[in-house]
Amino acid sequence: MSIFFVKTFYNFQMDVYKSKNYTDKSFHIAFKDLKEKLNLSLGQIAMKTGLSKSFLSDIANNKVLPPKDEFIEKIAKALKVEPNYFFEYRKRRLSEFCEENREFLDICLEQSKRYKKGQREAKEDAI
Secondary structure, X not given: OOHHXXXXXXXXXXXXHHHOOOOOOOHHHHHHHHHXXXXXXXXHHHHHHXXXXXXXXXXXXXXXXXXXXXXXXXXXXXXXXXXXXXXXXXXXXXXXXXXXXXXXXXHHHHHHHHHHHHHHHHHHHHO
16 A cells, blocks of 8 residues: 555545535435536436436436446536536545555554554643
8 A cells, every 4th residue: 555545545535625616415416406507407418428317317306326436427527527526426435445445544543543642641741
């Protein structure tokens, strides 16, 4: 596990937040908001994405779970945003990162605990 990868992932996430082009809304709400903002019908989005109008309707009405990343990427392109705009997409990236780097994150957590313990002991010694 390289520190380069960690920095790259961190920078990727920070770029999303710095751009302010993201939402923390549920997927179906963010989808409907963008659809309305761009004045697009479900039929138009279906044509742009290759997804069925009924599937998109189910998404808009929260009848299905947020779609898999492949579909989020198509929807994002049709709605003129990056896939990272959607909270679910970012959450999945973070989850994948944590799974792929569990050992490194465990080391970081352990170091953080030792650091906090050292700070508490230093405060107690100062009193």
